[in-house]
Amino acid sequence: xxxxxxxxxxxxxxxxxxxxxxxxxxxxVKVISCGICGSDIVEWYRxxxxxxxxxxxxxxxxxxxxGSVKGFKPGDRVFIAPKVPCGKCFYCVRGHFPQCTEVKxxxxxxxxxxxxxxxxxxxxxxxxxxxxxxxxxGTFIEPLACVVRAQRLAxxxxxxxxxxxxCGMAGLLHVKLAKVKGxxxxxxxxxxxxxxxxxxxxxxxxxxxxxxxxxxLIAETGKKADVVLLCTAAQQALEQxxxxxxxxxxxxxxxxxxxxxxxxxxxxxxWMKEITILTSYxxxxxxxxxxxxxIESGDIVVDDLITHRLALDDIARGFRLVSDGRxxxxxxxxxxxxxxxx
Numbered sequence: 346x347x348x349x350x351x352x353x354x355x356x357x358x359x360x361x362x363x364x365x366x367x368x369x370x371x372x373x374v375k376v377i378s379c380g381i382c383g384s385d386i387v388e389w390y391r392x393x394x395x396x397x398x399x400x401x402x403x404x405x406x407x408x409x410x411x412g413s414v415k416g417f418k419p420g421d422r423v424f425i426a427p428k429v430p431c432g433k434c435f436y437c438v439r440g441h442f443p444q445c446t447e448v449k450x451x452x453x454x455x456x457x458x459x460x461x462x463x464x465x466x467x468x469x470x471x472x473x474x475x476x477x478x479x480x481x482x483g484t485f486i487e488p489l490a491c492v493v494r495a496q497r498l499a500x501x502x503x504x505x506x507x508x509x510x511x512c513g514m515a516g517l518l519h520v521k522l523a524k525v526k527g528x529x530x531x532x533x534x535x536x537x538x539x540x541x542x543x544x545x546x547x548x549x550x551x552x553x554x555x556x557x558x559x560x561x562l563i564a565e566t567g568k569k570a571d572v573v574l575l576c577t578a579a580q581q582a583l584e585q586x587x588x589x590x591x592x593x594x595x596x597x598x599x600x601x602x603x604x605x606x607x608x609x610x611x612x613x614x615x616w617m618k619e620i621t622i623l624t625s626y627x628x629x630x631x632x633x634x635x636x637x638x639x640i641e642s643g644d645i646v647v648d649d650l651i652t653h654r655l656a657l658d659d660i661a662r663g664f665r666l667v668s669d670g671r672x673x674x675x676x677x678x679x680x681x682x683x684x685x686x687x
Contacts, residue, residue: 346459347359347360348454349399350397351385351399352395364459365459367409367411370414370463370464371467372407372411373409373460374403374405374425375405375406375459377406377679379484379677380488381667381677383513385399385664389603389605398453399454399455400457401452403484407422408459417467423473424471425460425470426466428450428470428627429448429470430630443628450463450466456657456660457680477641481648482647485675486633488514488515489640490632492636493522494629496519498597499572499597501523501572503528504527504528505528505571506528506530506568506591507529507531507574508530508532508573509533509543510534510558510589511533512534515576516543520547520548525645531548531550531552532544533552533554535554536671558589562589569590569592570591571591572596574597575597575600576600578601578603590620592618593620595621596623597623598623598625599625647675652672653675653676658683
């Protein structure tokens with residue numbers, strides 16, 4: 346079978362490896378669709394494990410199961426979580442599922458024709474796709490679950506003013522979810538194409554990040570934002586975040602600058618204004634369930650965010666598109682398609 350080994354964003358190699366056979370408790374799935382996540386291109390985050398097969402936004406078809414596997418059979422359409430928490434450790438019982446210390450196993454990368462799903466993920470991390478949810482839509486389940494968790498941690502509620510800084514795929518999902526919740530949404534980006542996507546996704550106000558973002562926000566709405574969601578690693582965007590949150594407001598760092606950047610936090614100002622800074626990393630089972638419900642119900646429409654569908658042989662182009670960011674939103678790799686349509 347073909348797999349894509351990532352060495353860095355400029356060195357991605359297609360190689361042939363034997364197709365695995367399920368062992369006890371395991372399952373073999375055929376990858377139909379796998380999205381390129383923004384985190385896939387973050388080299389400081391991925392390089393320590395390189396070379397590796399990336400891809401964790403997976404829609405797949407079951408092709409073989411070990412005899413001990415219950416609940417799944419060949420032909421089933423599934424989404425598989427990249428990793429699962431134990432649900433019992435100190436962190437899990439407090440809702441910090443991404444910090445689980447007990448379960449170390451991860452889903453082998455989805456940029457491959459097939460994946461051998463380990464027992465732990467078969468038992469606790471594999472979900473049947475609803476009949477009305479396509480494989481491509483299934484690639485949005487994990488990123489939307491991360492968005493669900495971030496907004497839950499922030500306590501976002503109806504009539505809040507919510508600013509989203511960075512309108513890539515994750516940022517646009519934040520826009521859509523905040524609108525579902527009945528919020529007034531402000532979208533910020535330096536790319537006009539992304540701002541156009543944000544407007545079509547329901548943003549009430551779009552602001553060019555090249556200008557005076559805080560000044561425009563106050564001029565248009567009369568106040569700063571109750572919640573600011575940072576969805577880009579650009580340091581300038583982080584600095585804008587500090588300026589745009591209202592007194593008593595919340596900042597959510599959904600993305601962060603690299604570890605080589607020096608970040609200055611105005612803690613004295615935040616202390617006096619009672620501003621909360623939160624981080625949000627990955628998601629948990631309740632968030633996956635809610636993401637699936639939102640997609641199945643049609644409350645969150647995702648098809649309009651798909652800009653490219655590419656063959657596995659064209660994955661290097663996909664990484665270039667996501668890294669550049671100007672012309673793409675959601676890039677989906679189709680390992681069994683031999684030609685690209687995007």
